[in-house]
Amino acid sequence: MKNPIVVTEQLTKSFGNFTALRQCSLSVYEGEVFGLLGPNGAGKSTLLRLILGFLNPTSGSSRVNGFCSQNNRVDAHSQISYLPGDARLYRLVKAKQLLTMFCGFRPDASFEKAKRICERLELNLNTWVGLMSTGMRQKLSLAICLCNEAPLIILDEPTANLDPTVRGQVLQMVREIRQQGRTVIFSSHVLSEIEETCDRVAILRKGELVYLDSISKLNQHHRILANLVGELPELPEHLKSVVTIKKEGDKIQLETPSDLGGVLKWLADAPFSDVMIQPVGLRSVYDKYHHPETIVSQTEADPR
Amino acid sequence: MNSMTRKYLSEGVLLLVGLSIGILTFCWFRVWIVGELDTAQFRQIIDLLPKNWRQFATVDFDWLVSYLGRTSLTLDEPMLITLVCAWGLVRSSDVVSGELGRGTMEMLAAQPISRRRIYLHHAILTTICLTAMVALAWFGMSMGIWTTSVEETTYPELRIPIFDYRIPLTFLAPQVNTIAMSSQVSPIAFLPGVANLFCVAFCFAGFAALCSAMDRYRWRTIGIVAAFFFGNAGLKILGMGSEKLSWVENCTLFGLYHPASAIERAQSQPGSWYWIFEYNNSMEIQGLGGLPHCLILLAIGISLYWIGLIIFEKRDLPAPM
Numbered sequence: 037m038k039n040p041i042v043v044t045e046q047l048t049k050s051f052g053n054f055t056a057l058r059q060c061s062l063s064v065y066e067g068e069v070f071g072l073l074g075p076n077g078a079g080k081s082t083l084l085r086l087i088l089g090f091l092n093p094t095s096g097s098s099r100v101n102g103f104c105s106q107n108n109r110v111d112a113h114s115q116i117s118y119l120p121g122d123a124r125l126y127r128l129v130k131a132k133q134l135l136t137m138f139c140g141f142r143p144d145a146s147f148e149k150a151k152r153i154c155e156r157l158e159l160n161l162n163t164w165v166g167l168m169s170t171g172m173r174q175k176l177s178l179a180i181c182l183c184n185e186a187p188l189i190i191l192d193e194p195t196a197n198l199d200p201t202v203r204g205q206v207l208q209m210v211r212e213i214r215q216q217g218r219t220v221i222f223s224s225h226v227l228s229e230i231e232e233t234c235d236r237v238a239i240l241r242k243g244e245l246v247y248l249d250s251i252s253k254l255n256q257h258h259r260i261l262a263n264l265v266g267e268l269p270e271l272p273e274h275l276k277s278v279v280t281i282k283k284e285g286d287k288i289q290l291e292t293p294s295d296l297g298g299v300l301k302w303l304a305d306a307p308f309s310d311v312m313i314q315p316v317g318l319r320s321v322y323d324k325y326h327h328p329e330t331i332v333s334q335t336e337a338d339p340r
Numbered sequence: 341m342n343s344m345t346r347k348y349l350s351e352g353v354l355l356l357v358g359l360s361i362g363i364l365t366f367c368w369f370r371v372w373i374v375g376e377l378d379t380a381q382f383r384q385i386i387d388l389l390p391k392n393w394r395q396f397a398t399v400d401f402d403w404l405v406s407y408l409g410r411t412s413l414t415l416d417e418p419m420l421i422t423l424v425c426a427w428g429l430v431r432s433s434d435v436v437s438g439e440l441g442r443g444t445m446e447m448l449a450a451q452p453i454s455r456r457r458i459y460l461h462h463a464i465l466t467t468i469c470l471t472a473m474v475a476l477a478w479f480g481m482s483m484g485i486w487t488t489s490v491e492e493t494t495y496p497e498l499r500i501p502i503f504d505y506r507i508p509l510t511f512l513a514p515q516v517n518t519i520a521m522s523s524q525v526s527p528i529a530f531l532p533g534v535a536n537l538f539c540v541a542f543c544f545a546g547f548a549a550l551c552s553a554m555d556r557y558r559w560r561t562i563g564i565v566a567a568f569f570f571g572n573a574g575l576k577i578l579g580m581g582s583e584k585l586s587w588v589e590n591c592t593l594f595g596l597y598h599p600a601s602a603i604e605r606a607q608s609q610p611g612s613w614y615w616i617f618e619y620n621n622s623m624e625i626q627g628l629g630g631l632p633h634c635l636i637l638l639a640i641g642i643s644l645y646w647i648g649l650i651i652f653e654k655r656d657l658p659a660p661m
Contacts, residue, residue, distance in 0.1 A: 081659055085657075085659065088449075088450060090446075090449060090656065090657040091656045091657070092654070092656055109454065109455070110452050110453065110454045111452075113450060113451060113452040113453075114452035116450065117450075118446075118447075118450035120443075120446040120447065120450075120659075120660075121659075122443060122446075122659070122660055123446070123447060124442060124443030124444050124446070124447075124660060125444065125447065126347070126351070126444055128350065128351070129350060133350075136343070137343045137346060137347055138343070138447070138451070139343075140342060140343025140344075140346075141343055141344075141451040141452070141453060142451060142452060177447070180447065
């Protein structure tokens with residue numbers, strides 16, 4: 037098992053009566069790409085801001101490579117490179133000057149590396165920041181964020197405002213960072229991006245961590261959809277713990293996170309018609325927590 | 341020059357240049373205007389003023405008639421005070437709430453730099469530039485003195501030998517002589533007043549930094565510090581204008597700002613600027629001396645900066661709106 041680079045313990049943040057994050061305990065390990073999912077207001081940014089020490093927790097703690105995010109902020113920041121969700125930059129300078137400025141803040145940052153990233157993202161460094169489009173500014177922020185050797189990169193919606201080509205480039209960069217043995221925390225609304233790039237994923241709902249698992253395990257997760265044409269038979273004892281059944285009228289939905297072998301045997305004798313077996317995928321897991329009402333009905337619209 | 345210095349200077353350079361030009365030209369022209377008016381003529385104007393107008397002056401009217409007195413009043417000009425304080429108010433109000441409001445704090449605070457360093461770096465640079473501006477005000481006044489000639493009206497004198505007594509013969513035609521103002525006024529004499537100007541501006545800068553450290557919107561910070569500045573100025577005028585309300589002046593930061601008085605004292609009693617108390621000719625205590633005024637203002641300014649630092653170090657940094 038690799039060492040955890042980020043550890044949060046019972047991390048809670050309240051703003052008055054509103055609890056933005058509730059008792060969140062998780063570990064992010066060295067060398068992995070960790071995805072963070074959740075709709076707006078789920079607590080993703082609050083979690084990231086607590087890890088960065090921007091916010092003081094109401095209770096609990098977070099550590100980055102052993103450094104407390106609150107009490108040892110500078111050391112914790114030396115381990116992190118952060119791209120904010122809404123990266124705003126100083127507008128009265130040229131991109132080149134801004135890169136030079138930010139490279140000056142970190143001993144492990146390299147202007148040459150930043151320049152290479154900008155070339156890869158096709159960004160002109162002689163443009164005034166104030167005259168840049170949102171996408172161009174996002175590219176510049178990415179160059180600032182990725183031009184150093186920090187062991188932990190936190191990317192809060194890094195592909196927002198980018199065109200599909202550049203989006204692909206950014207995801208490729210994330211994979212390259214993983215190959216270098218560095219860790220990435222990747223927050224996004226785009227499920228496919230998380231599925232493509234992340235090793236593990238966490239889902240937040242209303243400030244609570246409701247799901248945390250690896251993408252490879254998720255890929256073993258299957259859903260069986262069918263129409264019931266008779267009496268639903270009792271599940272065998274050995275499947276009761278691994279299969280969940282949802283019934284809505286004559287439609288039935290079974291889910292299993294493990295090997296399909298045993299389920300298929302039981303399925304062969306069950307009075308089902310129009311049986312469909314599909315990998316669950318992140319979309320379904322996400323919907324399970326955020327739109328539970330859509331799980332059964334989506335099967336009708338699902339072209340698969 | 342490190343990255344943060346470059347960043348802060350580039351942000352403030354336009355304001356710095358604009359205010360510097362304003363301060364330099366204002367001080368220079370103010371002294372030049374003093375030179376345009378003959379002292380004898382000025383005395384006639386002063387004598388015509390109603391007696392109760394004298395209460396608006398912080399110094400003796402007779403001293404005001406001198407070139408030093410009149411040029412010293414440059415440091416009491418609201419225009420100059422506003423220009424100098426504007427630097428501290430505008431720049432210091434930017435340190436936290438400005439960055440938060442623009443959303444640029446995110447990227448800056450994520451760097452391995454302590455909040456203390458961000459705040460103090462800004463404060464030190466603001467103070468250095470403030471010192472430069474105050475020095476520029478002094479330089480502007482000095483340039484005015486060095487480049488201005490004044491006309492002095494004198495009468496032929498009858499000298500009585502042995503006693504070396506001179507009697508002006510005012511019934512004869514006056515002689516108008518043109519002399520350099522520098523022969524009448526030494527720029528060094530302004531230093532106590534210039535120090536007082538720096539201290540009051542530093543104090544306002546500290547207040548602005550404190551407000552900025554607590555706030556998240558710069559427009560609100562600017563509003564608060566501007567209200568504080570003009571409120572202080574208004575209360576000072578109120579305190580000076582009414583005998584009954586004279587105590588109000590002491591409740592303001594401007595109650596510790598008496599540059600012309602400091603210059604007058606330093607001239608009439610050399611070395612007295614360093615005294616804790618000011619004395620009159622009968623050696624009765626008149627109030628605090630020039631240096632204690634400055635030290636109190638500096639202490640208030642440093643305290644305000646310090647409280648702001650503590651707040652900034654402990655506060656949450658909200659996400660940009």
